[in-house]
Every structure is written in C-alpha cells, then in structure tokens.
Amino acid sequence: MMNEIISTGNKDTRSGFGEGLRLLGEKNPNVVALCADLTGSLKMDAFQKNHPDRFFQIGIAEANMMGIAAGMTIGGKIPFTGTFANFSTSRVYDQIRQSIAYSKKNVKICASHAGLTLGEDGATHQVLEDIGMMRMLPNLTVIVPADYNQTVQATLAIAEWEGPVYLRFGRPSVPVFVPENATFQIGKAEVLTSGQDVSVIACGHLVWTAIEAQKVLRSEDISVEVINMHTIKPLDEAAVIASAQKTGCVVTAEEHMRNGGLGDAVAQVLMQHHPCPQEYVAVNDRFGESGPPMELMKKYGLGVEDIITAIKRAIKRKKL
Amino acid sequence: MDNLKAIASQVRRDILRMVHAVNSGHPGGSLGCADLFVYLYFERLSFSPQNFEMNGENEDLFFLSNGHISPVWYSVLARSGFFKVNELTTFRKISSRLQGHPSVDKNLPGIRMASGSLGQGLSVAIGAALSKKLAGDRCQVYCLMGDGELQEGQVWEAAMYAGHKSVNNLVAIVDYNNRQIDGDVSNVMGVMPLADKWSAFGWNVYEMDGHDFDDMRRVFTQIDNEPSQNKPRVIIMKTEMGMGVDFMMGTHKWHGSAPNDEQLQTALLQLEETLGDY
Numbered sequence: 001m002m003n004e005i006i007s008t009g010n011k012d013t014r015s016g017f018g019e020g021l022r023l024l025g026e027k028n029p030n031v032v033a034l035c036a037d038l039t040g041s042l043k044m045d046a047f048q049k050n051h052p053d054r055f056f057q058i059g060i061a062e063a064n065m066m067g068i069a070a071g072m073t074i075g076g077k078i079p080f081t082g083t084f085a086n087f088s089t090s091r092v093y094d095q096i097r098q099s100i101a102y103s104k105k106n107v108k109i110c111a112s113h114a115g116l117t118l119g120e121d122g123a124t125h126q127v128l129e130d131i132g133m134m135r136m137l138p139n140l141t142v143i144v145p146a147d148y149n150q151t152v153q154a155t156l157a158i159a160e161w162e163g164p165v166y167l168r169f170g171r172p173s174v175p176v177f178v179p180e181n182a183t184f185q186i187g188k189a190e191v192l193t194s195g196q197d198v199s200v201i202a203c204g205h206l207v208w209t210a211i212e213a214q215k216v217l218r219s220e221d222i223s224v225e226v227i228n229m230h231t232i233k234p235l236d237e238a239a240v241i242a243s244a245q246k247t248g249c250v251v252t253a254e255e256h257m258r259n260g261g262l263g264d265a266v267a268q269v270l271m272q273h274h275p276c277p278q279e280y281v282a283v284n285d286r287f288g289e290s291g292p293p294m295e296l297m298k299k300y301g302l303g304v305e306d307i308i309t310a311i312k313r314a315i316k317r318k319k320l
Numbered sequence: 321m322d323n324l325k326a327i328a329s330q331v332r333r334d335i336l337r338m339v340h341a342v343n344s345g346h347p348g349g350s351l352g353c354a355d356l357f358v359y360l361y362f363e364r365l366s367f368s369p370q371n372f373e374m375n376g377e378n379e380d381l382f383f384l385s386n387g388h389i390s391p392v393w394y395s396v397l398a399r400s401g402f403f404k405v406n407e408l409t410t411f412r413k414i415s416s417r418l419q420g421h422p423s424v425d426k427n428l429p430g431i432r433m434a435s436g437s438l439g440q441g442l443s444v445a446i447g448a449a450l451s452k453k454l455a456g457d458r459c460q461v462y463c464l465m466g467d468g469e470l471q472e473g474q475v476w477e478a479a480m481y482a483g484h485k486s487v488n489n490l491v492a493i494v495d496y497n498n499r500q501i502d503g504d505v506s507n508v509m510g511v512m513p514l515a516d517k518w519s520a521f522g523w524n525v526y527e528m529d530g531h532d533f534d535d536m537r538r539v540f541t542q543i544d545n546e547p548s549q550n551k552p553r554v555i556i557m558k559t560e561m562g563m564g565v566d567f568m569m570g571t572h573k574w575h576g577s578a579p580n581d582e583q584l585q586t587a588l589l590q591l592e593e594t595l596g597d598y
Contacts, residue, residue: 032454058481061480067441070443071383071447076455098435099433104424
C-alpha cells in the first residue's frame with residue numbers, strides 16, 4: 001500500500017516567500033529586506049509595511065542591490081534580496097560571485113518568477129539556467145521549495161543557516177501538499193512515496209507533477225518512489241544512492257535546462273556511486289516563449305505525460 | 321622627514337619588493353595611493369588590528385574597490401599591526417593569505433570583502449554604512465576606487481543610491497591619476513567632469529592632493545565640519561601613478577608590470593628604508 005499525498009488547494013510560492021519574510025520580520029531583528037522595484041511581485045509588501053526601517057528599496061539596479069546586501073552582512077544583518085530569478089542570477093552573476101559567494105557573505109538571494117511559468121512575458125524573463133549558475137558557485141546553497149507551505153518554511157530556515165543561499169520560487173498557483181507544520185531541513189531529501197520500480201527526483205512544483213504521475217502509474221502496477229529534492233546544493237547524495245539502489249533507475253524533473261540543473265547534480269552522484277539509467281524531464285537547450293504557464297509546461301515537455309513517458313523509458317532501459 | 325612621510329617611504333619599498341619577488345602585481349597605482357593609505361591607517365581611521373572582527377562594530381571600515389592595488393594595502397595593514405610584516409614575503413605565492421587581489425577566503429585580518437572585478441566596492445560600502453546606521457554606530461565607512469573604474473556602470477547605480485538615500489556616513493575616494501591599462505583615462509573612455517558628475521548625483525565633492533598630507537588633513541577636517549551633513553562625500557584625489565620612483569611616473573606602463581632586478585635597485589635608491597625592510 002502506497003502513501004497518499006493530498007493537495008489542499010492551489011497557492012503561489014512567491015506568496016509563501018512573502019509570508020515567510022513577514023514572519024521573519026517579527027521574529028528576527030537582524031533580517032533586512034532589499035528589493036529592486038518588484039515589491040508587489042515578490043510579495044514583500046507586508047515586511048515593507050511592518051518594518052520600513054529594515055526595508056530597502058534599491059530601484060532598478062540589481063548589481064547595486066547585491067553589493068549593498070553583501071555590505072550589510074558586515075555588522076551582522078541578514079539581508080534578503082528580492083527580484084525575478086533572471087535578475088537575481090544571470091544579470092548579477094559576477095556581483096554574486098565576488099561580493100557574496102567568494103566573500104562568504106550571509107546574503108539570501110530570493111528569486112521569484114523562475115522558469116517558463118512566468119508565462120506571457122516570454123523568454124527575456126524566463127530564466128532556465130539559474131540553478132546551474134548558482135550551484136556552480138562555491139559556498140552557495142541552492143534551494144527550490146515545492147509548494148507554498150514549503151516556501152514559507154524554507155524562507156524561515158535560511159535565516160538560521162549561516163552562508164549565502166539562493167532560494168528559487170515562482171509566480172503561478174500550484175498545488176499545496178506539504179503539511180503546514182512541517183519543518184524544513186536544508187539538505188535533507190523528502191521521500192514522499194515509497195516505490196520499487198523507479199525513483200522520481202524532482203524539485204519545485206514538478207514534485208506535485210511527479211506525484212500525479214505516480215498516482216496514474218499505480219493503476220498500471222508501476223510503483224514510483226517520489227522524492228522532493230528541495231535542496232539542490234548541498235545535494236542529499238545518500239538519499240539519491242539509497243533510492244537508486246532500491247529501484248534501479250531514476251527520472252529527474254525540474255523547470256530548468258537539462259544543462260546544469262537538478263538532473264545533472266543527480267547524474268554526478270549516480271555515475272560515481274551507482275550507475276543506472278536516468279531520464280531527464282527538463283528543457284532541452286532552448287529558450288522559452290510567451291504563453292499561458294501550464295500550456296508552456298506541456299509544450300516544453302514538463303507535464304505529467306512527460307514524466308510518465310520518462311518513467312517508462314527509464315524502466316525499459318533498466319531491463320535491457 | 322615627518323612621520324607619515326617616513327612610513328610612506330617604507331611602504332613604497334615594500335610594494336616594489338613584493339611585486340619584484342613574484343614578477344607580477346600592480347606597482348603603479350599602489351605607489352600612487354601609498355600616501356593616502358598611510359594617512360588613513362596612521363592618522364585617520366579608528367580600528368583594532370589585534371582583534372580583527374568581520375563585523376567591525378564601532379570602528380571605521382575601509383573598502384578597496386580597485387583591488388589590484390593590493391600591495392599597498394597589504395603593506396599598510398602589516399605595518400599597522402594587522403599581521404606580521406614578514407608575511408609580505410608570501411604575496412601572490414601559493415597558499416598565501418595575500419592573494420593577488422584581496423580576499424576574505426583565507427581570513428587575512430583587515431579585509432572584509434573580495435575585490436578585483438571592478439565597480440563593486442562602492443555598493444558594498446553603502447551596505448556596510450547602512451548596517452552601521454541601523455546599529456546606531458557613528459563610525460564612518462570609506463571606499464577607494466580607481467578613476468578608470470568609474471567606467472563601470474555599477475558605480476553609478478551606487479552613486480545614485482547613496483545620493484538619493486542620503487548615506488551620509490560614507491566617504492568615497494577616487495584615485496584620479498588619469499591612467500588605466502590601455503593608456504590615459506581621458507583617451508580610453510573619458511570620465512570627466514568628475515566633480516560635476518558626483519555633484520549631480522547628490523554628493524558633496526572635495527578635491528585633494530593625494531601626495532600632500534597637509535592637504536589631506538585640510539580636506540578631512542572640512543568633511544568633519546561640513547555644515548550640510550546629509551549627503552555622502554566623495555574626494556577626487558589627484559595622484560601620480562608610480563609616485564616616488566622617477567621612471568615609473570608619467571606613464572601607464574607600470575600599472576601592472578613588475579620591475580626587474582636592476583630596476584628594483586634603481587627604484588629602492590630613491591626611497592629611504594625607514595622602518596626596516598621585511
């Protein structure tokens with residue numbers, strides 16, 4: 001008998017960040033927030049309203065925002081920067097690299113509107129390379145929570161974590177299934193359903209898509225182990241190895257490029273410790289485009305059907 | 321010779337010997353800023369070299385944005401007690417804390433931020449200044465930049481912020497030597513009129529001779545007594561790249577190349593050994 005994961009409704013993960021930040025404002029006087037003209041989009045309004053002295057409107061100047069955040073750590077502040085994922089990473093890569101990662105500054109880079117599901121604004125804003133860029137930087141921790149509740153919990157957790165963090169979330173409303181009272185453990189994978197035939201290791205809202213695939217495949221007698229890999233770095237290698245040893249094949253699923261993302265992080269572990277078939281559910285080396293978020297997910301191969309196909313391919317390769 | 325001049329002479333010897341020893345590094349700008357560093361660390365800044373702490377509460381903070389002039393900073397940090405002078409022998413060598421460009425990676429006392437990729441220091445200094453304001457810490461934050469560095473766009477993002485938000489516990493210093501790697505700043509990509517630009521961004525602007533300690537005292541006294549204290553301050557500091565060594569002055573050639581054995585000897589003859597070579 002497999003566990004049943006239930007969704008309690010839909011909510012956007014960016015609002016989870018906003019709520020987490022609001023709670024942090026009450027809880028931790030050292031937390032400060034910086035925003036580059038996207039306060040409403042990032043749901044930072046509550047923090048801004050409650051703590052105007054600890055909120056810094058930087059304007060449309062992301063490079064300056066990263067530098068100011070780095071500087072504010074000197075004196076013991078814990079800065080949370082907020083802007084879209086593209087402007088949180090590719091626009092300011094060198095600022096993050098030198099002033100934050102190499103300088104070991106305790107900055108929390110909080111990035112909304114990641115990936116295709118930003119939707120109609122199109123490829124200029126749909127960053128699909130950010131996980132790769134951020135996980136390549138030494139000293140950086142990379143977290144992609146799965147739903148609203150987990151984004152609240154992750155936002156609270158990273159304030160307690162010493163060192164720079166990249167926290168990635170998004171714009172669309174997606175199913176909520178993580179319990180409201182769960183504790184977020186950085187670097188600890190969550191096995192959501194125990195399975196025998198294949199391991200699906202996912203992050204972000206693809207975790208729910210993986211759960212849907214798991215439910216469909218139950219009727220075909222395929223037993224799927226779904227793992228929520230909310231921390232891409234440091235990766236829970238032991239969890240990857242243990243699951244792959246049990247099931248013998250792996251599917252990774254993420255709203256990101258194949259290059260450099262969760263799939264590559266998992267592949268590195270498997271090739272070293274437990275070589276086995278792995279299939280990617282990810283965007284294959286192309287830019288996004290305008291469109292309704294969920295239609296884009298389908299068009300770019302990130303839907304339930306795509307995960308099911310990948311699972312079947314992985315299982316078949318295992319039997320070769 | 322007054323005390324600061326004597327120290328500066330030794331610092332210039334240190335710079336030349338450091339870059340010569342590894343046949344790499346940036347002597348030109350280091351020599352040009354030697355007097356400023358000596359003034360700041362031996363007369364102006366409050367700090368505690370024996371108990372260096374990253375947070376730097378209740379002390380002045382100095383950020384070097386043009387990190388390539390690390391030799392002058394390392395020499396002055398060592399000479400003011402942050403670490404042993406003998407460690408200068410490790411500059412740019414493997415496993416050294418004295419990296420080619422400043423870093424915090426290996427916990428060298430006195431350094432709070434990596435620099436080298438240009439244009440980032442002023443933003444960081446603003447952040448540190450805001451942090452001090454939040455903590456009610458009345459000490460000042462200083463940031464040195466090169467004039468060529470002002471070609472980086474981030475500098476002007478930072479300038480706009482500090483002006484608009486009245487970050488008035490911050491003093492920026494521009495090393496105005498009109499030299500950069502490819503030649504004169506005014507030819508490569510002009511940054512003038514500097515005073516007007518900074519003023520238009522909401523800063524109080526001061527001009528200073530970077531080789532005259534009395535002029536430095538005059539300008540910093542003026543800053544301390546400035547009636548309008550709600551603005552950030554910037555000092556356009558006129559310097560000569562390569563100052564103190566005749567054949568290194570008047571050219572951009574010594575921005576990033578080290579003297580050979582013979583050139584080193586010629587140069588050292590022009591600089592009195594006042595505190596003992598390391």
